[in-house]
Amino acid sequence: MRTIQQTVALRLRQDKWFSAFGIACTSIGVITLCALLGNLVIDGIDRLEWGFIESYASRHAAKAGILAALVGSLLVMLVTAAVAVPLGIAAGVYLEEYAAKNRFTAIIEVNIANLAGVPSVIYGLMALGVFVYAFGFGHSILTAGLTLAALILPIVIVATREALRTIPRSIREASYALGATKWETVWHHLLPYSTGGIATGIIIGLSRAIGETAPLVTIGALAFIMFLPDPPLTGEFPFVSFDWLDSDFTVMPIQMFNWVSRPDPAFLANAAATGVVLIGITLSMNAVAIFVRYRMRRRFKW
């Protein structure tokens, strides 16, 4: 028969052991992250120089670079942000502030929850059928941007709704009491107060979009691009041009995928270097998002 003291000591020991075990399991994730980053840097360090960023793809591994992919990624993100941000915020505001609690709203909500779980490659198939062939946009930057916008729309909507939900009712009532309409309340009060939360959602969404490969492979993005699209800003009137929307393109994840799949191991260093650039961009976007979330928590105390 164990004494009470022995039982208590045993149970306290159990807690300590489990704590250690929990830390070990949590560090599996952290160690993987470090191993992954370390490996990419070691494999790609030789290629990480300005020449790599300033060169086009090439048949010779040592001369190849990611210029077209980097510019492609940025232009695709421009389209994605231009579409997903206004659409997502507007949809979030509608669902949180305007929508009546009825069946119609419930359908939209379930639909958004489901869209968030649809595999990205399915968005690619949708884009292939709708944007590439039905709308005739081809394998263009416009198609890619719209595809990724559809993909991140649920993220922006959910972030907008959550940000609006943290604003207390009294703010809305104070605005109505001063004679503001619903739209004026949204525009002058609710949106400015939820900027932090919405911005966090947008950054997380875009960081996911910039790393997406599968949907863009599906719509037929090429990996071997030896030119840049027409610049969006021009020297002559009207100073902006939209020709680039129609251009062929490649993006960084696709360039990396292409280099990983080549039998020639010389290209693996290029893939690793592209991975370093890509992961550098996504992780710093996430760091900014975490920072914005932290700052926002301190700024408004309701």
Added chain:
Amino acid sequence: MLTDRGAALVLCAAALSSIAITVGIVAVLVIESSAFFGHVSVVTFLTDTVWTPLFADPRFGILPLVTGTLVTTLIALAVAMPIGTIVAIYLSEFAPHWLREVLKPVLELLSAVPTVVYGYFALLTVTPLLQAIIPELPTFNMLGAGIVMGIMIIPYVSSLSEDAMRAVPALLREGSYAMGGNKLLTALKVVYPAALSGIGSSYVLGISRAVGETMIVAIAAGMQPNLTWNPTEPAATITAFIVAVSQGDLPHGSIGYQSIFAAGLVLFVLTLAFNIAGYRLRKRFREVY
């Protein structure tokens, strides 16, 4: 300035765009698949054991792609479910507040890494490590891809499970302490069962992620359809097949082109089923307390 009514209409239209996306997905999958099933009978599609839609003598049995998907998903779950659960229990019941605030964002970074980078990691780091243990392991195999996929899914499982466990009222824990339970017994016998539907939903959503994951398996598990349950062999998943075929320039309207939509429809139905199950479970745990 917009009028109030005009604004409401514009916002409502934006909300409807999410419905338009779903309609687009379903319409494309159903239209192209029905063209596909005009050539191939549903029975052949579901029972034939060979998938070679681009060969001169094509065979259309989805089974090899389904087994590839199941094997990689099971490996990923074998990694993500136990580790994710333990991490969630640790973060929710054991870790001091400051440590949780540090670890949670770091773990979430795991799901921020682009999947193509994970694919590179699986092929060039994890597989060579595994080959040190299993020397006859081929370069492309489902084991390495599945393990890396599992690590990627850990944060999905742990963060949802943790939310569910933290929603369990402190009263229940105090009852357990009063009866002489330590933290571990309280976590396993009181908090875990009380949060089970939320934890279950995190598992189900993890499954849905694993089934739909594309780049890791496309890079590290090989792209050849292979009817096998052996995780050390190369095989293609449904998603890897779609990517493999899309890389080539398929003529619009050919049977090969239609076959990726038929495969996509199977994938969509599978993930939809898991998503709905997860959504239901999560709603239930929110309503309990």
